[in-house]
Amino acid sequence: MNVRMDRPTMPEIWAWLDQVPDPEIPAISLVDLGVIRDLKWQEETLQVTVTPTYSGCPATSVINMEIERALRKNGVQNVQIKRQISPPWTTDWLSDKGRASLLAYGIAPPQPAGGPENCPRCGGTDLERVSQFGSTPCKAQWRCRDCLEPFDYFKCI
Amino acid sequence: MDPAFEFLCRMGDNTLVLGHRVSEWCGHSPVLEEDIALANTALDLIGQTQLWLGLAAEVEGAGRDADALAMTRDAWDFRNVLLVELPNGDFGRTMMRQCLFDAWHDLVLAELRDSTDDRIAAIADKTSREVAYHLERSRDTVIGLGDGTEESHARMQAALDRLYPYVGELFETDAVDAALAEAGIAPDPGNLRDAYDARITGIMAEATLTIPDSRFAHKGGRDGVRHTEHLGHLLTEMQWLQRAYPGATW
Known part of the structure; x- marks a missing residue:
């Protein structure tokens, strides 16, 4: 585990999260899937806003765990996952990189x-x-x- | 009785009880694709239940959560319509029930997207996309089987004859509905009937099925006054684990 004194930049955090594969479709990352809507520091806690895909998708809780794990591994200790259902997730939020990866897979x-x-x-x-x-x-x-x-x-x- | 809590239980209990019923097909469907489709539909409905009953618990403010509402209430506290608690019957009857429910569900969610309560509008916006997909499939299946072989046609007609008397309850209006309609939170269910009839008439015509003339309606689910004997059996199975081992986690 990395321990660092300074706060990582937002592009660094997005890059870490882009390394986290979707638990059901590992060809694409959680960032590609478009479920991570916002990152915000609230004092020493990083608040991650996540929009679930389908209401009953069993991957939702695993996705939250994987986000926390990736951030902890990179030295962000205090993570809060915020569920946001509005606006609802849409496949329009899939990245172009994600679409290409799906096709290749x-x-x-x-x-x-x-x-x-x-x-x-x-x-x-x-x-x-x-x-x-x-x-x-x-x-x-x-x-x-x-x-x-x-x-x-x-x-x- | 808080009308908002009552209304949210009606929405959540419909999706919960139907979701459980549909899940009973898992591993038993006529072909693999239908098995997967039914399991996915059940999963969507149970996921939607978490949203509706989660909000119901929040509105109630009595320290309960969605799980407590789903797993520790008894039959008389359930507010689902009778249609969704009826046993599955054969595959045709299951799909007929799904189509009759989806056609209503899709209409009510479209109205709820404009609810004056933002939390309800957000749930409706999210779940209406899934339900539009459910309706597409149940409608196509009812049409395919109705306008199919002699055997499938006869089974679908029997399913419609059996289930149609349970449709009327979806459009019942009581004091809860009046209070919510007044506040712009939810539509008056009775106002959805014309649009519903237009839909169902179109689907059944394409399916070469005849809608029964009688508008007689079995009632007693959405107000909890008289559920069918089937609900208790369903709950016995669904709630067994949380009843036997309260608060169990794994």
Whole structure:
């Protein structure tokens, strides 16, 4: 653990948090996911404002734990997590880096049209929906009719 | 009785009891995709319950939290409509119940987004996105099965005939609703009926199903006066752990 006397800068803290993978989709960071809305010092305590994705997502409590752990590891001892549900989380908050990482990982990123543009494996455009829900609350199941492979689609919300 | 507490329990108990019912399908659905879809829907509903009952507990100010409300109240203190506590039946009946509920849930949340209580508006704004997705799926499934094979059509018609008498309770209005409507906190449920009927008429027409003529409505859930015998059995299972080991954590 690092012990330092000066207060880390905000860009430093954001960079640390950008190293924390999403517990369910480790290809992207919590910063990429857009759930960390604000960082603020209140005297000696760092207040982290977090907006949960889906109301019932089991990853929410793990996300809070991972944030605390990453900050403690970097010497920030006093951390307070503040839950903020308004404005509600939207996939518009996914970073461009996050969208690219999802695609590289094999998950089609969300599109306003409500379905994937391309198959993340072969780039095909002849796609069909298998199920509106998938392995986590934020994903749906699709299949590519070109390469015949099923794939995850990150739902647009 | 605080009308706000009562109203928040109605919202939270609807999502809690339906969420529990839907979760009973986990591992039993006809195909894997439907199993996952139902489990995800249940998860959303239980998550929404934490928001509604969390706020109910805060408004009550008696030191209880969402867990205490969900796990230590008995049947007579629950304020969900009877529709959501009914047993699942077959997959078709489960999806019919979901569609009848989602069509109402989506309408009421749209109104609640403009609530004069910011906390209620925030919960409605967040959960309405999830519920719009639930409705899309339950509507498509009801249409697919209704306008499906002879067997699936007959089962969906039987489901609609059985469940429709439980729809009317969603639009009941009492003193609690009047007080909240007056304050601009929540809509008068009766005012949602026309929009609901338009929706359901459209869905059932596409599903080639016939809506029963009778508007007879079973009541007694949202005011807690007379729940069905099914709620107690549901609570026995859902609350078992917290009743046997109060305050257990792991």
